[in-house]
Amino acid sequence: MSAYVKIETVSFGEAERRLAASPEAGGRPLVLIAFAGAKLRFGSESETILKEALPQVTRAAAAAKFTGKRGTSLDLYAPQGLPSVGRLLVIGVGSAAEGEGSDRAEIFDDFLGLGGQTAAKLGQGQTALVVFDPPEAPADPAAAAGQFALGAELRAYKFDLYRTKKKKDDSEREGASDIALAVADPDAARGAVGQSLGLAEGVVIARDLVNEPANVLYPEEFARRAAKLAALGVEVEILDVPALESLGFRALLGVGQGSVHPSRVVILRWNGGAPGAQPIAFVGKGVCFDTGGISIKPAASMEDMKGDMAGAAAVTGLLHALAMRKAKANVIGVLGLVENMPSGEAQRPGDIVTSLSGQTIEIINTDAEGRLVLADALWHVKETYKPAFIIDLATLTGAILVALGQEHAGLFSNNDELAGRILEAGKATGEKLWRLPMGPAYDKLVDSKFADMKNTGGRHAGSITAAQFLERFVDKTPWAHLDIAGTGMGSPASDINQSWASGWGVRLLDRLVKDYYEG
Incomplete structure (x- = not known):
């Protein structure tokens, strides 16, 4: 069965190495996760990758009134300070307060939805690097990465077998998206992602x-x-x-x-x-x-x-x-x-x-x-x-x-x-x-x-x-x-x-x- 999203798990160090090895502008999209609090917050690994670009991202977020609220995003093209990144996509995961009254204890447990939002924002046929370091660490990081992968695959699904005339935006990028998912423990995450993609095949x-x-x-x-x-x-x-x-x-x-x-x-x-x-x-x-x-x-x-x-x-x-x-x-x-x-x-x-x-x-x-x-x-x-x-x-x-x-x-x-x-x-x-x-x-x-x-x-x-x-x-x-x-x-x-x-x-x-x- 052909996948809609192909996911490779890599270490945070490998993610930095890949970014450094591709200095030309117009490179792969980079996806980061932001947490809504008194001010916009990132995980420590994301801050390390942003480095001197962090002030520009903070200013852009303020100008766009992006606060990291769940379901919102910030899109920056050719950001200064990140020469290898053609597009910086920041996805908001909200705050613990937003989760009150829901079926889950905390808002950032919803990694299934986060994976779906990321796939939707990236679009079809992209090659992207996702830094998966939520500001609040999940209880089971490997399982969270698996949920992210499951959500991304399910959101990317399309049934267009009988459409002989597709819309331009559907046909511009063909094939599955390739996502390198940077995590703390790539081996543990790899097993969870593999199981999730098998479950996605069933769905x-x-x-x-x-x-x-x-x-x-x-x-x-x-x-x-x-x-x-x-x-x-x-x-x-x-x-x-x-x-x-x-x-x-x-x-x-x-x-x-x-x-x-x-x-x-x-x-x-x-x-x-x-x-x-x-x-x-x-x-x-x-x-x-x-x-x-x-x-x-x-x-x-x-x-x-x-x-x-x-x-x-x-x-x-x-x-x-x-x-x-x-x-x-x-x-x-x-x-x-x-x-x-x-x-x-x-x-x-x-x-x-x-x-x-x-x-x-x-x-x-x-x-x-x-x-x-x-x-x-x-x-x-x-x-x-x-x-x-x-x-x-x-x-x-x-x-x-x-x-x-x-x-x-x-x-x-x-x-x-x-x-x-x-x-x-x-x-x-x-x-x-x-x-x-x-x-x-x-x-x-x-x-x-x-x-x-x-x-x-x-x-x-x-x-x-x-x-x-x-x-x-x-x-x-x-x-x-x-x-x-x-x-x-x-x-x-x-x-x-x-x-x-x-x-x-x-x-x-x-x-x-x-x-x-x-x-």
Whole structure:
């Protein structure tokens, strides 16, 4: 996979040597970090590099009213006193006071955003030297450098595969940016940066999958791309329609029966833990396009339904990230891949299907299809692999957007410990969740007069009743459902993402595995 940013870690001494060896003006950009206090402050290594240029930078900052506030920057071209620097870029990281009331203890812990801001300010195809000496030393400098690298790579991501006429500013500088990251301990930082870039690859895979149009990415093609993980040591099994019919995946197959593209289930196994140790499992909804079936959706914004497979994309990206860093855990990833189309063979409202579990489901609305895909996938995972827990990810309900907008994903769980760990991982990565209630009163809403259950509980508490439906297919297995309809696609622009697809969930679940489930 091609990187958007290439990062080399060097010592502060090496950074000074490189600057001294290139005395001509118009050389590489130099990036420094500034802290906002009573006056503009730099780290000691940055001050050493600035030397006689420091007074000029201070005057320029005063004239531009640049105080080092978080998210601001100062740009100087051909600065006096730095003959080898064609451009000096100073990025503000704010002050501890700016961090009050946030989820992090101090503002300069946000090195992920700093990396994203730096990549955005530098632009594409640059060769730059970044002096990474924040005025307040991070608790783990190597991890901070890794976060910086992750943010830079994610911000530089673009999905322009189908643009034959690019804007001038997009095509002026081709290729990846080369950043020399000057740090106190290059060896420690090199390992952290390498892991971060492997994680970034997982996020990029998820983004690419979600951004692809549905005429390119249908179930068979998605399965083919997921199978590439075999090159990293992931075991891949692809179940086609005859195999799914034999096993009894009738709820999942019912969703896809109206499409010319046959359904697939992909099972990914990463065996990085102790042989025979109980695995953990992740299940992704992969509706490659969702018209709503016979209960067809309104035409407005239906094009966004190419992203209704964001859950399966996140699971694919997660398995890539875990394999890249050789995670010491046994992990199962299951992708339920279908296309929900109206046709003479499509499932009808009023149909009753028998799921893999043997439970019967009355189809009230064919647009409540994702839960049918997950029902069979969840049961198969529970029965076949006996995991320690199952987490599913799905762009499941519009109701979660009404409830939480795009700031939080919805979290539902039958296990408080698992839910708490997911929430903590969300705080650590910035992929935030909000836990919603479940209970018998909600569960009754999916009871059916004609079958064991119906596939929608009506307008009220739509996200909750969807979760209650799914819970019927996990029994006592610890389980969490992440409704990512608001976070997985159409994501707001941020320091680390300018793309329609966010790749949401890859960083969250990688952190969850790393913090709690590796031997």
